[in-house]
Amino acid sequence: MKKTIILFGVGYWGKNHLRELNANPFVSSILVVDPILNKESDILQQYKNVNFYATFEEAISKNKNIDGAIIATPPPTHFDIAKKCLEHNLHVLIEKPMVESIKELDILNQIAGDSKVLMSGHTYLYNPAVKLMKEIIDTGEIGDIMFIHSQRLNFGIMREDTDVFLSLAPHDISLVQFFMNDEEYLKMLNSKSNFTFSPFDDFSSIHLSYKNNIFAKIDVSWYYPKKIRSLSIMGSKKTIVFDDVDKKIFMHDLSVDNQYVHKNEGSKEIYFDQSISPLTNEINQFIKYFDRPAKCITGYNHTKNVIKVLEEYYK
């Protein structure tokens, strides 16, 4: 049966959700809540089939059968909106970072219970390239993971209200945690650079250590001359790299044995399904999870480790 979805926030990112929901064959009707809109807003003309409201209360007083909510508002508002939605029995998909503390996450998880979806919008995990890399790694082809390097650098949007780590790194933390099968890290080191006029950091790196001598490094910047979005996973036998700018995955057959002998048998491209966008896939999965919330790959367990890194970084 087709679903009714309520979307909170149609700013920069929420507009993408609205476009996707409008094109989604599993969605029958869309409601939008955003207090900034008025009758003159272009978006009301663009989406004549969508009902727009200034508050959640107004939306639920006029619509009784809402199935799920997507929350694409500024992070400090996520918790209150999500709590209200869960209390009204809605499944929720919350943009990253889902909440500001583990305490808030636990409260939401308790209200969601086993029957409601509580999902983070960690879009990268719904990228077919990332899914394929995980399947390949799980076959053992690259051997044991030794090191993961995630880079997200660009001359990109510099936020006025937050630093570069909170703006960009949740994606990378989510990727690292996914490939680490949501294992908890043991130790984190960080280094931050604030080199522009902005009061917030412009370049940030963290280094995470896991048991069995496995490490991960994350670099993010919004003031960098080149756009780099790259995920490299070095295994004991091979290295797999996803370049999300070129949209290519490469497997590099290289290694060094304990006699310091280098082996380099070349590289091969691995093709992945580019016919579906990560956000389309994410929304499709969200709706599929309504029947099986435990299957959600960006649910409570996954989100907990992402929020744990953020909490430690800012403490």
Ligand SMILES: NC(=O)c1ccc[n+]([C@@H]2O[C@H](COP(=O)([O-])OP(=O)(O)OC[C@H]3O[C@@H](n4cnc5c(N)ncnc54)[C@H](O)[C@@H]3O)[C@@H](O)[C@H]2O)c1
């Ligand atoms: N998954 C991704 O790749 C990705 C990319 C960009 C942003 N995001 C996330 O999306 C969220 C929104 O970011 P943005 O860049 O679109 O912000 P934005 O400031 O451009 O838009 C936020 C919108 O939310 C509205 N809003 C504020 N309070 C509200 C409330 N209580 N109820 C309803 N609407 C409310 C604002 O009026 C505004 O239109 C953030 O959590 C951000 O981290 C995710």
